[in-house]
Amino acid sequence: MADKAARKELIETVQASLGEKIAEVDRDVIDPFVRVEAKDWPEVALFLRDRCGLDYLACLTSIDRGADGLEAVYGIERMDAERLQITVKILVSKDEPNIPSVEDVWRTADWHEREAWDLMGIVFTGHHNLVRILCAEDWEGHPLRKDYKSPDYYHGIRNNVV
Amino acid sequence: MSSEPASTTTDFAHSGDLRTEEMLLNMGPQHPATHGVLRVMVRTDGEMVIDCEPHVGYLHRCFEKHCESVSWLQSVLYTDRLDYLTAMGNNWGYCMAVERLFGGEIEVPERAEYLRVICQELNRVASHLLAIGTYGMDIGAITPFLYCFREREKILYIFETISGQRLNYNYIRPGGVAYDFTDDMVTMIGEFCEYFRPKMAEYNDLLSSNQIFKGRTANVGVLPIETAISYGCTGPVIRGSGVPRDLRKDQPYGVYDRFDFDVVVGSGEAGTLGDCFDRYICRVREMEQSIGIVEQALADLPGGEFRSPKIKQKIRPPKGEAYTRIENSRGEVGFYLVSDGKDVAYRNKCRSPSFHNIHVLPEISRGHMVADLIAIIGSMDIVLGEVDR
Amino acid sequence: MGDFFTLVDWAVEDAGFWGRLIGVVAVWAVPITVWVSVVGLFSIWLERKVSAHIQCRLGPMEVGPHGALQTLADGIKLLAKEDIIPQGADRFLFALAPILSFVGSFVVFAVVPFGPHLIIADLNLGIYFLAAIGSIEAIGVIAAGWASNNKWSVFGAVRAATQVVSYEIPLSLSLVTIACLAGTLSTIGIVESQAGWIWNWFLFRNPFMVISFLIFYIASLAECKRAPFDLPEAESELVSGFHTEYSGMRFAIFFLAEYAAMYVVSAMGAVLFLGGWYTGIEPLDSWLTTSPVLGNVVGALAIITKAFFLVFVQMWLRWTLPRIRLDQMMYLCFKVLVPVGMVVFMAAAFWQGVFGAPDLGGLGSKFGLAWFVVVVVGTTLWVKKTIRRTKGYASANFLEHQARLGHDVGVS
Numbered sequence: 006m007a008d009k010a011a012r013k014e015l016i017e018t019v020q021a022s023l024g025e026k027i028a029e030v031d032r033d034v035i036d037p038f039v040r041v042e043a044k045d046w047p048e049v050a051l052f053l054r055d056r057c058g059l060d061y062l063a064c065l066t067s068i069d070r071g072a073d074g075l076e077a078v079y080g081i082e083r084m085d086a087e088r089l090q091i092t093v094k095i096l097v098s099k100d101e102p103n104i105p106s107v108e109d110v111w112r113t114a115d116w117h118e119r120e121a122w123d124l125m126g127i128v129f130t131g132h133h134n135l136v137r138i139l140c141a142e143d144w145e146g147h148p149l150r151k152d153y154k155s156p157d158y159y160h161g162i163r164n165n166v167v
Numbered sequence: 168m169s170s171e172p173a174s175t176t177t178d179f180a181h182s183g184d185l186r187t188e189e190m191l192l193n194m195g196p197q198h199p200a201t202h203g204v205l206r207v208m209v210r211t212d213g214e215m216v217i218d219c220e221p222h223v224g225y226l227h228r229c230f231e232k233h234c235e236s237v238s239w240l241q242s243v244l245y246t247d248r249l250d251y252l253t254a255m256g257n258n259w260g261y262c263m264a265v266e267r268l269f270g271g272e273i274e275v276p277e278r279a280e281y282l283r284v285i286c287q288e289l290n291r292v293a294s295h296l297l298a299i300g301t302y303g304m305d306i307g308a309i310t311p312f313l314y315c316f317r318e319r320e321k322i323l324y325i326f327e328t329i330s331g332q333r334l335n336y337n338y339i340r341p342g343g344v345a346y347d348f349t350d351d352m353v354t355m356i357g358e359f360c361e362y363f364r365p366k367m368a369e370y371n372d373l374l375s376s377n378q379i380f381k382g383r384t385a386n387v388g389v390l391p392i393e394t395a396i397s398y399g400c401t402g403p404v405i406r407g408s409g410v411p412r413d414l415r416k417d418q419p420y421g422v423y424d425r426f427d428f429d430v431v432v433g434s435g436e437a438g439t440l441g442d443c444f445d446r447y448i449c450r451v452r453e454m455e456q457s458i459g460i461v462e463q464a465l466a467d468l469p470g471g472e473f474r475s476p477k478i479k480q481k482i483r484p485p486k487g488e489a490y491t492r493i494e495n496s497r498g499e500v501g502f503y504l505v506s507d508g509k510d511v512a513y514r515n516k517c518r519s520p521s522f523h524n525i526h527v528l529p530e531i532s533r534g535h536m537v538a539d540l541i542a543i544i545g546s547m548d549i550v551l552g553e554v555d556r
Numbered sequence: 557m558g559d560f561f562t563l564v565d566w567a568v569e570d571a572g573f574w575g576r577l578i579g580v581v582a583v584w585a586v587p588i589t590v591w592v593s594v595v596g597l598f599s600i601w602l603e604r605k606v607s608a609h610i611q612c613r614l615g616p617m618e619v620g621p622h623g624a625l626q627t628l629a630d631g632i633k634l635l636a637k638e639d640i641i642p643q644g645a646d647r648f649l650f651a652l653a654p655i656l657s658f659v660g661s662f663v664v665f666a667v668v669p670f671g672p673h674l675i676i677a678d679l680n681l682g683i684y685f686l687a688a689i690g691s692i693e694a695i696g697v698i699a700a701g702w703a704s705n706n707k708w709s710v711f712g713a714v715r716a717a718t719q720v721v722s723y724e725i726p727l728s729l730s731l732v733t734i735a736c737l738a739g740t741l742s743t744i745g746i747v748e749s750q751a752g753w754i755w756n757w758f759l760f761r762n763p764f765m766v767i768s769f770l771i772f773y774i775a776s777l778a779e780c781k782r783a784p785f786d787l788p789e790a791e792s793e794l795v796s797g798f799h800t801e802y803s804g805m806r807f808a809i810f811f812l813a814e815y816a817a818m819y820v821v822s823a824m825g826a827v828l829f830l831g832g833w834y835t836g837i838e839p840l841d842s843w844l845t846t847s848p849v850l851g852n853v854v855g856a857l858a859i860i861t862k863a864f865f866l867v868f869v870q871m872w873l874r875w876t877l878p879r880i881r882l883d884q885m886m887y888l889c890f891k892v893l894v895p896v897g898m899v900v901f902m903a904a905a906f907w908q909g910v911f912g913a914p915d916l917g918g919l920g921s922k923f924g925l926a927w928f929v930v931v932v933v934g935t936t937l938w939v940k941k942t943i944r945r946t947k948g949y950a951s952a953n954f955l956e957h958q959a960r961l962g963h964d965v966g967v968s
Contacts, residue, residue, distance in 0.1 A: 064518035066503040113399035139227040200792045307879025313611035
């Protein structure tokens with residue numbers, strides 16, 4: 006796919022410019038991605054938006070990687086006819102799942118980060134209103150974690166009917 | 168009326184002398200104009216909206232959690248229930264992601280690709296018909312809704328004939344489609360296209376060229392291009408702002424590169440570029456394009472298989488992750504799938520267009536009237552099923 | 557000749573206060589109440605049928621022939637429903653509001669004639685009474701919205717207040733124009749001055765009266781809170797506006813009041829502009845006046861037909877047009893209708909002064925004839941054009957379409 010070639014090229018550019026900020030690059034998977042450390046993320050994000058022109062955060066996926074921790078996958082695109090895209094992954098530990106918020110870089114991130122907090126429990130530091138978005142406000146736990154146990158009762162409503 | 172662009176956007180609320188006590192208005196989750204269970208907290212000054220904040224989640228059905236416990240093929244069923252008005256698009260988006268996970272191992276037969284296009288475009292027409300109809304109803308015109316439903320009913324009947332279902336089709340499956348078309352179905356769809364084309368004039372008569380309708384929608388809820396992109400708006404919402412972004416054209420998936428169609432963008436013909444009218448008119452014109460695509464697809468519908476023989480009862484995509492997105496009727500619907508080689512997904516994340524389109528609501532409704540807020544929500548054409556998932 | 561009910565007055569003259577009261581109630585109030593109910597029931601049925609046919613549906617078909625008794629059945633259902641007063645509502649106002657609303661549109665019937673002698677009170681202030689009493693309905697609406705203790709209802713009530721008060725002005729302006737032409741405020745007098753051929757009706761009396769009629773009609777739509785002026789109830793915006801919290805019979809009374817008001821303004825439109833009980837054919841009218849009974853019967857039929865035609869147009873508009881916004885409503889009132897109404901009033905008065913004088917040998921009625929021809933020809937051309945334009949639309953029926961193509965694959 007020509008799309009894939011452009012992606013790899015973009016990854017080269019990013020790696021060449023940001024060298025030490027890029028922790029890992031994987032070109033051989035279906036969606037080539039770059040991995041950055043959480044602390045470097047705001048800088049990388051600004052670079053991607055301002056220098057590479059990737060102005061559109063398409064998707065933020067949160068994944069429970071088991072013992073490795075929690076991962077946030079950002080799919081970022083340029084909103085033009087070419088639709089250049091890049092996938093950025095950030096892995097954080099479960100004990101300290103902090104990722105700097107990028108809601109000021111892409112406004113989309115606002116709700117996406119709230120969703121990732123709600124369902125996966127990743128804390129986005131610096132988010133102006135990090136509250137649950139899909140689950141009820143008083144819900145306990147983060148349902149998409151693999152170690153999540155759904156509660157037997159919610160406000161007296163029985164769950165887990167067998 | 169339309170010659171008074173500034174009348175609604177005047178910042179009465181902050182002009183000082185006209186300021187009155189603020190009122191907190193709770194719109195929804197049960198409200199006729201919120202298109203489902205959207206709840207909007209509105210701070211108003213009389214009829215002026217000072218600020219509003221959408222609250223979503225009332226229709227959360229744990230789609231992503233469910234998909235981690237049912238098989239890859241069973242998940243198709245759940246995707247139907249995301250955007251229940253364009254279930255074909257969701258099916259397709261998910262199936263494309265699964266096919267991508269297989270990495271070229273599954274070849275979708277050409278006929279299946281055509282059938283997918285036909286179904287998706289018909290579904291787009293059905294969805295836009297509903298959007299236009301309910302939009303008219305939001306503005307206060309009830310009759311166009313019935314007219315739109317009259318046509319939509321035909322499409323639903325066609326889908327019922329094809330897939331056995333009227334809304335949640337479960338028709339597009341990984342590796343092809345569920346059932347083949349018979350010749351009768353092809354004829355029926357062809358007849359529908361022929362029947363539908365002249366109907367467009369009726370909607371334009373009832374709504375698009377109605378002065379009151381224009382007065383209500385022009386210059387209301389203007390969405391600037393930068394805001395639209397930053398908020399991740401897609402589909403008719405961003406095209407209404409004059410950005411010709413359509414995945415069918417930009418990155419043709421399936422066989423979309425074989426069809427001749429235009430990407431409809433708003434032009435600010437009734438007022439400002441990116442207002443409610445532009446979003447509305449985009450949908451109207453997109454229906455025409457979609458019918459054109461269906462006609463072309465019917466004309467060169469190839470024979471052959473309609474699903475890949477490699478798809479069995481249980482599929483196990485190899486380890487890996489894939490993100491695909493397609494152009495659904497409300498914008499880009501994307502699926503991020505993570506497979507660990509088992510017969511259930513490790514993670515299934517859905518990026519739904521309405522989720523982003525409704526996010527921008529507070530940005531564009533400040534300073535308008537409560538009645539305009541309704542018009543703006545309507546012009547976003549959200550489906551809460553996919554906002555809350 | 558005096559009006560029909562003078563007879564009653566005479567009959568109960570010596571009956572004392574209570575006797576008179578009973579007589580008045582029996583002869584005036586009861587028939588009018590029945591008539592209002594019949595009008596209400598019929599209008600509601602008509603609305604459902606009109607809307608249904610506009611929307612390619614059938615509407616009520618089950619109860620009675622073509623669903624004629626559907627409204628009655630609904631009324632019985634509403635009567636049987638639980639009477640709910642929401643918590644926190646002002647109970648007294650909440651109960652009073654529908655009655656106020658109903659009284660408003662009910663009392664106005666006093667000055668609406670049904671025939672040359674069929675009028676409850678031929679007040680010499682007839683149309684003034686109409687404008688004054690007609691607004692009572694708005695008070696009921698405001699009370700309802702306020703008493704409901706619901707923000708949406710308050711929105712509806714405030715919108716209703718704004719709207720009704722504003723549109724009183726253009727409405728009164730066109731009433732004043734009529735009064736100026738007729739030289740009287742009495743509804744009987746106004747109709748009588750439209751005697752003769754159809755171009756003697758005030759609608760055709762001079763070139764400006766068509767505009768005046770349009771102003772009257774638009775204003776009356778707003779007064780009745782009918783689309784495109786249904787902002788106070790705006791079901792997609794305010795849920796149902798002022799009657800959101802009402803259920804059962806209280807809701808039905810609001811409904812009845814609304815439809816009665818629709819009939820009243822339409823009947824007044826017929827009286828003021830469309831020649832009231834006159835058929836518009838001079839020899840027929842002159843012959844009818846010789847027989848009081850026949851004259852009244854035909855007159856009543858004429859006025860009711862005209863009124864229901866206007867009611868039909870109201871419904872037609874409601875099911876065709878979107879709703880306008882609050883600021884557009886005010887814009888239309890104060891920047892369009894009021895100035896135009898003023899100009900029309902002055903122009904009509906001027907015209908009347910110049911050409912309406914009796915010593916001009918009927919010059920005025922010649923102009924009336926000319927305008928009648930212009931209006932009729934213009935309307936015909938417009939309708940023809942519309943028909944020609946919409947002819948290209950495919951048939952509404954998919955089966956017909958298929959039959960034309962010679963296919964039948966069973967899509968219904």
